[in-house]
Amino acid sequence: MQHKKVRFHNSHVDYYFDSSARKLKQLADPRLSVILTDENVFAAHPKIFANWNTIVLKAGEQFKVQDTVDAVIEQMLEMGVDRQYTLVGVGGGVITDIAGYTAGIYKRGIRCGFVPSTLLALVDASIGGKNGVDVGAYKNMVGLIRQPAFILHDLSLLNSLPEAEWVNGFAEIIKHACIKDAGMFRQLEEKSTSSYRKQRKLLAALVQKNVMLKNRVVQKDEFETGERRHLNFGHTLGHALENQYELSHGQAISIGMTFASILSGQLSNFKNADRVVGLLENYGLPTFAQFDREKAMQVLSKDKKKENDTIHFVLLERIGKAVTKPVSIDHLSKALS
Amino acid sequence: MQHKKVRFHNSHVDYYFDSSARKLKQLADPRLSVILTDENVFAAHPKIFANWNTIVLKAGEQFKVQDTVDAVIEQMLEMGVDRQYTLVGVGGGVITDIAGYTAGIYKRGIRCGFVPSTLLALVDASIGGKNGVDVGAYKNMVGLIRQPAFILHDLSLLNSLPEAEWVNGFAEIIKHACIKDAGMFRQLEEKSTSSYRKQRKLLAALVQKNVMLKNRVVQKDEFETGERRHLNFGHTLGHALENQYELSHGQAISIGMTFASILSGQLSNFKNADRVVGLLENYGLPTFAQFDREKAMQVLSKDKKKENDTIHFVLLERIGKAVTKPVSIDHLSKALS
Numbered sequence: 001m002q003h004k005k006v007r008f009h010n011s012h013v014d015y016y017f018d019s020s021a022r023k024l025k026q027l028a029d030p031r032l033s034v035i036l037t038d039e040n041v042f043a044a045h046p047k048i049f050a051n052w053n054t055i056v057l058k059a060g061e062q063f064k065v066q067d068t069v070d071a072v073i074e075q076m077l078e079m080g081v082d083r084q085y086t087l088v089g090v091g092g093g094v095i096t097d098i099a100g101y102t103a104g105i106y107k108r109g110i111r112c113g114f115v116p117s118t119l120l121a122l123v124d125a126s127i128g129g130k131n132g133v134d135v136g137a138y139k140n141m142v143g144l145i146r147q148p149a150f151i152l153h154d155l156s157l158l159n160s161l162p163e164a165e166w167v168n169g170f171a172e173i174i175k176h177a178c179i180k181d182a183g184m185f186r187q188l189e190e191k192s193t194s195s196y197r198k199q200r201k202l203l204a205a206l207v208q209k210n211v212m213l214k215n216r217v218v219q220k221d222e223f224e225t226g227e228r229r230h231l232n233f234g235h236t237l238g239h240a241l242e243n244q245y246e247l248s249h250g251q252a253i254s255i256g257m258t259f260a261s262i263l264s265g266q267l268s269n270f271k272n273a274d275r276v277v278g279l280l281e282n283y284g285l286p287t288f289a290q291f292d293r294e295k296a297m298q299v300l301s302k303d304k305k306k307e308n309d310t311i312h313f314v315l316l317e318r319i320g321k322a323v324t325k326p327v328s329i330d331h332l333s334k335a336l337s
Numbered sequence: 338m339q340h341k342k343v344r345f346h347n348s349h350v351d352y353y354f355d356s357s358a359r360k361l362k363q364l365a366d367p368r369l370s371v372i373l374t375d376e377n378v379f380a381a382h383p384k385i386f387a388n389w390n391t392i393v394l395k396a397g398e399q400f401k402v403q404d405t406v407d408a409v410i411e412q413m414l415e416m417g418v419d420r421q422y423t424l425v426g427v428g429g430g431v432i433t434d435i436a437g438y439t440a441g442i443y444k445r446g447i448r449c450g451f452v453p454s455t456l457l458a459l460v461d462a463s464i465g466g467k468n469g470v471d472v473g474a475y476k477n478m479v480g481l482i483r484q485p486a487f488i489l490h491d492l493s494l495l496n497s498l499p500e501a502e503w504v505n506g507f508a509e510i511i512k513h514a515c516i517k518d519a520g521m522f523r524q525l526e527e528k529s530t531s532s533y534r535k536q537r538k539l540l541a542a543l544v545q546k547n548v549m550l551k552n553r554v555v556q557k558d559e560f561e562t563g564e565r566r567h568l569n570f571g572h573t574l575g576h577a578l579e580n581q582y583e584l585s586h587g588q589a590i591s592i593g594m595t596f597a598s599i600l601s602g603q604l605s606n607f608k609n610a611d612r613v614v615g616l617l618e619n620y621g622l623p624t625f626a627q628f629d630r631e632k633a634m635q636v637l638s639k640d641k642k643k644e645n646d647t648i649h650f651v652l653l654e655r656i657g658k659a660v661t662k663p664v665s666i667d668h669l670s671k672a673l674s
Binding site for chain 2: 009010066070073074077080082084104105106107108109130132135136138140141142143144145223301302
């Protein structure tokens with residue numbers, strides 16, 4: 001176990017790397033806490049929840065909506081939850097997003113913490129304070145930027161993770177390597193999913209490296225006016241596709257990263273689109289795909305990062321070095337065809 | 338017109354006292370703004386809304402709920418509102434609460450401003466950054482503490498204000514006098530509602546004094562861990578009554594202030610409950626009232642400021658000097674009988 005305190009603009013987050021869910025009771029008082037989880041995590045790890053007030057949600061992104069938040073808030077009111085309570089999200093990104101958002105608005109804000117249960121949540125979704133819910137086909141249209149008080153890692157939770165969820169997590173890890181860390185990109189090229197799954201120390205080091213990489217970006221730009229946008233590499237098109245098709249988040253952003261890499265060749269002189277595509281494929285991710293261009297453009301034009309008729313698109317200059325460039329909706333539409 | 342910049346922890350608010358709604362276009366770009374208002378304000382002051390994107394809500398506290406916020410967000414998405422937009426609430430406290438909350442969560446936060454149209458909103462509801470919606474019988478159970486970018490005053494909007502709304506506003510003005518300003522208390526004892534309605538300068542001075550008084554309290558304790566609680570004088574019981582009966586906010590907190598003044602006699606040696614009751618009655622407010630004690634206690638015990646079985650109750654030591662004391666639910670229950 002390693003403890004790191006990561007400081008943000010108005011707050012800090014206590015990270016407990018490679019630790020155990022048993023430590024949770026040292027971070028939050030079970031009598032003054034509510035755990036939010038989903039039925040899959042609850043069924044796979046029943047011991048975690050013994051002696052805690054627990055609200056169990058249906059699993060899936062389709063439940064990451066305001067109605068779910070409303071129902072959670074009503075249950076918390078019924079339980080008599082006051083401002084001294086901590087809300088703990090134990091689960092993947094959907095759960096940490098709902099828990100962070102609900103804690104931010106319940107009685108105008110209560111303490112919250114996360115125990116991420118997926119690789120994606122460990123290396124990305126739980127980090128940086130962004131939370132919220134989807135509205136119709138539009139992802140994360142409502143939410144807050146608010147840091148949790150703590151994030152507790154227990155890698156043994158990954159033992160119940162289906163194969164597809166590993167692939168999902170590696171999509172964000174590859175994204176981090178693309179935008180910030182050529183050394184990690186090379187390590188990923190040398191290894192494979194199974195090397196990380198078999199060697200716990202190698203995995204723990206990879207997770208911690210990704211957490212600190214993302215935190216460094218967020219620390220420089222917590223409220224997303226500049227560098228934090230780099231984390232959206234592959235996400236602009238990715239989000240447009242994700243809710244339209246039966247794609248996981250990782251699959252959608254993998255296609256998005258492929259598109260952004262090729263666009264980078266046209267607009268920022270990037271030479272290594274083939275290496276990005278190759279790495280994504282090695283980790284079981286889709287790269288080129290048929291999709292409805294018109295529908296994708298429709299969703300892109302509602303992107304929350306859009307300013308007038310231009311999207312700030314994240315491109316690569318080289319492996320490990322991202323830039324943001326304004327790209328017109330017109331240009332995107334042509335590039336997509 | 339007087340401009341004052343009021344600084345808070347992470348932000349500041351630009352106040353424009355005794356100004357005009359015509360100034361709004363200098364504070365927000367009409368092409369990149371949405372005004373939120375209610376049908377009463379929209380009908381009474383149509384000129385304000387010409388050339389602005391406007392969303393008009395039904396009037397009334399019963400619409401201060403998440404469903405309304407959801408509908409506003411859907412309309413903003415349809416309008417293509419992006420992060421460069423400003424959301425302006427033109428109306429009473431319900432509108433400024435909904436506008437502030439919606440701006441805080443829409444795309445994780447956009448700029449917002451207020452043009453308060455009632456005395457209550459001018460001297461209280463629009464100030465201090467608290468916003469949110471009700472959940473069932475529980476007031477303001479969900480929301481944020483987030484300051485608007487600007488607050489623009491136009492006292493001519495009060496010309497369309499019904500009598501009951503003047504009374505409502507004076508309840509909060511009397512509260513401010515009780516907890517912080519014995520001089521203002523004496524001025525209020527000498528004057529009456531009609532003196533302020535007839536003399537615009539006297540009213541403008543009273544409004545500005547109340548705004549700055551509340552802001553000083555909020556500046557010291559933006560996130561309500563101490564002194565800001567004094568602003569809840571009369572509100573603990575008031576909120577419990579407000580949604581239970583056909584009472585306005587002002588009427589409910591007037592009964593709450595009466596109860597708190599008498600409780601102050603028992604618990605903090607307060608000698609002037611009769612003066613508080615007299616002043617409230619002079620301004621047309623109810624003081625003693627029959628109500629369902631059991632129901633009130635049920636709602637009190639869900640109060641969001643409750644910690645375990647104690648409520649931090651705001652009491653008076655003397656006119657102009659409030660204190661917060663923990664009072665057990667048991668004691669309150671006895672005092673109410």
